[in-house]
Amino acid sequence: MLDNRQAKRLALPPRPSGFAEAGVPPLADRQGRTYRYLRLSVTDRCDLACLYCMPPSGEEDHALRKALLTFEEAARVVGVFAAGGIERVRFTGGEPLVRKDVVELVARVHRRVPHVTLAMTTNATRLGELARPLRAAGLGGVNVSLDTLDPERFRSLTRGGDVGRVKAGIHAALAEGMDVKLNVVPLRHDPASDGDLRELVDWAWGLGITPRFIELMPLGEGAKLPADWRMSATEVRAVLGDRLADRDAETPEGPVGPARYVPRRNGEGRIGFISAMSNEFCGTCNRVRVTARGDVRACLADRRAVSLRDVMRAGGSDADLAWAMRWALGGKAEGHFFADPSATEHENVGMSLIGG
Ligand code: SAM
Ligand code: SF4
Numbered sequence: 001m002l003d004n005r006q007a008k009r010l011a012l013p014p015r016p017s018g019f020a021e022a023g024v025p026p027l028a029d030r031q032g033r034t035y036r037y038l039r040l041s042v043t044d045r046c047d048l049a050c051l052y053c054m055p056p057s058g059e060e061d062h063a064l065r066k067a068l069l070t071f072e073e074a075a076r077v078v079g080v081f082a083a084g085g086i087e088r089v090r091f092t093g094g095e096p097l098v099r100k101d102v103v104e105l106v107a108r109v110h111r112r113v114p115h116v117t118l119a120m121t122t123n124a125t126r127l128g129e130l131a132r133p134l135r136a137a138g139l140g141g142v143n144v145s146l147d148t149l150d151p152e153r154f155r156s157l158t159r160g161g162d163v164g165r166v167k168a169g170i171h172a173a174l175a176e177g178m179d180v181k182l183n184v185v186p187l188r189h190d191p192a193s194d195g196d197l198r199e200l201v202d203w204a205w206g207l208g209i210t211p212r213f214i215e216l217m218p219l220g221e222g223a224k225l226p227a228d229w230r231m232s233a234t235e236v237r238a239v240l241g242d243r244l245a246d247r248d249a250e251t252p253e254g255p256v257g258p259a260r261y262v263p264r265r266n267g268e269g270r271i272g273f274i275s276a277m278s279n280e281f282c283g284t285c286n287r288v289r290v291t292a293r294g295d296v297r298a299c300l301a302d303r304r305a306v307s308l309r310d311v312m313r314a315g316g317s318d319a320d321l322a323w324a325m326r327w328a329l330g331g332k333a334e335g336h337f338f339a340d341p342s343a344t345e346h347e348n349v350g351m352s353l354i355g356g
Pocket of ligand 1: 046052053092093094095096121122123143144145183184185214215216217218219221222223
C-alpha cells in the first residue's frame with residue numbers, strides 16, 4: 001500500500017480511506033462516462049513506419065526494456081481494470097507482434113481475466129506465423145491495418161512493408177476462426193488512391209471482412225502530412241458511390257465502439273466509419289488507454305498521464321491502482337479539441353507512443 005509521501009511523489013492525491021478495499025467501484029469520469037474498453041499498448045516499436053504514424057527512423061523515444069510493463073504487471077493492471085468494469089481489452093502498440101513472447105502475454109492476461117474479450121490491432125506482418133498460437137492463447141479477434149493492396153504504394157506508405165505478408169496474416173487469422181476487421185486510414189496521396197479504396201473494399205467483402213475507415217488525426221507524424229491528403233468519411237462515401245446503401249441505413253456500432261456502419265447496397269457486407277474529425281464521438285467515449293510503460297491515458301488528445309507502473313513498483317496495492325485509474329479518468333476532458341488551432345499539444349506525440 002502507498003503511504004502519503006509515496007503518493008505525493010507519484011503526483012497522486014492520497015487515496016480516500018476505504019476506497020476500493022471492498023471491491024473496485026465502476027470506472028467513471030466527471031462527465032458520467034463509464035469505461036468498458038481498455039487499449040493496452042505492449043510496445044512502442046514497430047517493424048513498419050507508416051507515413052502518418054512513425055518518423056522515418058522510428059520513434060527516438062523507445063522505451064528501455066525495464067521501463068515497459070512486465071507481463072505480470074500488465075496482467076495485474078488488466079485484472080484491476082476488469083474489476084472496475086472493463087469488458088474488452090485490445091492489445092496494440094507500436095506493433096504488438098514485435099514484442100518478444102507476446103503470445104505468452106496474451107495467455108497470461110487470458111488466464112487472469114477469462115471472461116474479458118481479448119483482441120489486437122496489428123499490421124499483420126507476423127500474423128501468418130502467430131495467428132494459431134495467439135488464438136490458442138485466447139485472442140478472439142484482430143483489426144488489421146491495411147490502406148492499399150497495391151504492393152508499390154503499400155511499400156511507400158509503410159516505408160518498406162510487404163503487402164503479401166499482411167494478406168497472408170489475414171488469411172491465417174481467418175483460418176483460425178478469428179474475428180477480422182480492416183482498419184483503413186484513407187489518404188489522397190496518389191492519383192490512384194481512390195481506386196485503391198474501392199479495390200480494398202471489394203477484396204475485404206470477398207473474404208467476409210468489414211473494412212473500417214479511420215479519419216486521419218493530427219497526432220505526431222499525422223499532423224505533418226499535407227492537408228489535401230486527408231479524406232473525410234463523406235469523401236470516402238463519395239468514392240465508394242453505389243457500392244453502399246443509402247445514408248438512412250447507417251447504424252451505430254452499439255455500446256462498445258465509435259464506428260458507424262453502412263451496409264453494402266447489393267449483397268452481404270458493410271463498411272464502418274470512425275470519424276473522430278468530422279463527427280466527434282467523445283460524448284460517448286468508453287475507452288481508456290494504457291501505454292507500454294504503464295501510463296494511463298484517458299484520451300488520445302491529452303498528454304496528462306498517471307503511471308500505474310510506478311504505483312506498482314512503489315509497492316502499491318490493487319486499491320492504490322484502482323485509485324490511480326480513477327484519478328486519471330477523473331481529469332478527462334469532454335472532447336479532443338483537434339480542430340482548435342490554439343490547441344497543438346497532441347501534435348507532439350504520435351499514435352505509436354500512446355497506443356493506437
Ligand atoms: N501497429 C498496429 C497497427 O498498425 O494496426 C497497431 C498500432 S497503430 C498505431 C493503430 C492504428 O492507429 C492503426 O490502424 C493506424 O492506422 C492508426 N493510426 C496511426 N496514426 C494515426 C493517425 N494520425 N490518425 C488516425 N489513425 C492513425
Ligand atoms: Fe507501425 Fe501501426 Fe504505426 Fe504503421 S500504424 S507505423 S504499423 S504502429
